């Protein structure tokens with residue numbers, strides 16, 4: 325066996341492989357405008373076929389791997405980091421964050437205890453302090469941690485809520501024998517709250533979804549629901565409020581909800597996964613409610629702050645709120661570091677943790693506060709451009725008016741029933757995505773089929789928004805013309 329067969333690539337090979345990859349990525353970003361956002365055909369067999377071969381016995385040259393990847397993987401991707409990707413929540417992986425991922429993988433440190441990665445832990449603490457500031461949180465003594473996503477962050481927050489309520493020794497005795505806990509939220513709240521209830525042993529039946537006819541959680545109904553439950557001997561565990569719902573980016577009246585929670589002694593978790601960082605834009609700072617009155621908050625740099633997945637920031641107002649919930653230190657993890665707050669393993673279920681703070685730290689410093697503000701401000705103005713088009717249109721209406729750059733529309737035509745209009749909207753959705761020119765997604769809001777167009781990719785500019793609206797209008801013409809020419813059944817049965 326030669327030395328080559330035993331070890332890693334040489335540093336020179338790393339450089340030439342890295343340069344080859346960077347060259348390809350430079351070409352990729354240079355030609356994004358001409359590329360489709362979605363594969364033209366997502367048939368499972370067709371997409372999977374190139375990957376079905378046996379594991380090669382001998383290693384491939386990296387150039388060959390790159391060629392295969394660009395031949396078979398890239399065309400089968402829905403390109404999230406594309407200026408015309410508007411589905412779900414549009415996000416971005418910016419250049420500094422991409423390079424940070426390379427650094428992170430290269431050093432591969434494990435940020436579990438201070439001693440295992442001292443400066444990485446220091447970077448994480450500072451990054452979290454900056455992120456808290458951007459969200460308008462003033463919790464210098466609280467706990468904070470970076471996790472992989474908002475879903476897990478919310479789960480951890482609700483675990484901390486349960487621990488702090490002190491109604492039962494949950495850590496020691498588990499859920500069995502404890503009181504029946506209840507979690508309150510609006511019926512617009514993300515499915516991650518239900519998933520957290522499943523994992524906590526609270527159960528979906530105990531997620532009290534309060535109707536939100538205008539998209540937002542009504543504080544009075546919330547207070548009544550909590551009091552009713554308490555009178556029945558149930559245990560009101562937590563309220564989850566939204567700063568930007570997934571459906572329409574609706575914003576709950578968080579300050580009033582915080583008052584209810586304070587008066588009723590119930591933990592308030594704010595899901596600011598999407599909405600948390602937009603207050604950097606002065607115009608939005610004026611209209612977004614303060615979230616400082618919450619007990620915990622989650623906000624996602626991987627949605628808004630130009631960082632690739634996965635990175636989500638969880639904050640708890642309470643010193644040791646997360647630590648008292650999750651810290652469990654066996655002998656093999658003990659270190660001489662006296663301050664256990666420096667050991668990030670104590671804040672969540674995760675032990676081995678990647679250095680995910682670096683990409684956020686690089687982005688925050690590369691763009692600076694001003695650069696972030698300018699970029700987010702630009703995005704808000706692009707949403708305004710799209711809204712202006714909608715307001716001039718004959719049949720499309722905004723389903724909800726949010727200050728955040730998620731534009732959600734429904735189709736209205738007085739000569740058709742709402743069901744027929746919904747089928748038209750659904751067919752338009754399919755047509756737009758089938759062209760590959762843009763990617764949009766959908767939801768049901770107030771009973772209607774709604775098209776969701778999220779704006780937030782770092783490459784998106786005014787011409788992409790014009791192309792998006794053009795794609796919607798052209799699809800509408802095609803669908804409506806099809807209906808007029810006897811293709812009504814196609815549309816009528818598309819749902």
Ligand SMILES: Cc1ncc(COP(=O)(O)O)c(C=O)c1O
Nearest residue numbers: 473474475514568569570595597
């Ligand atoms: C409001 C809201 N909360 C939570 C989540 C879950 O986030 P993650 O994918 O980071 O778990 C999402 C995802 O889109 C969301 O929109």
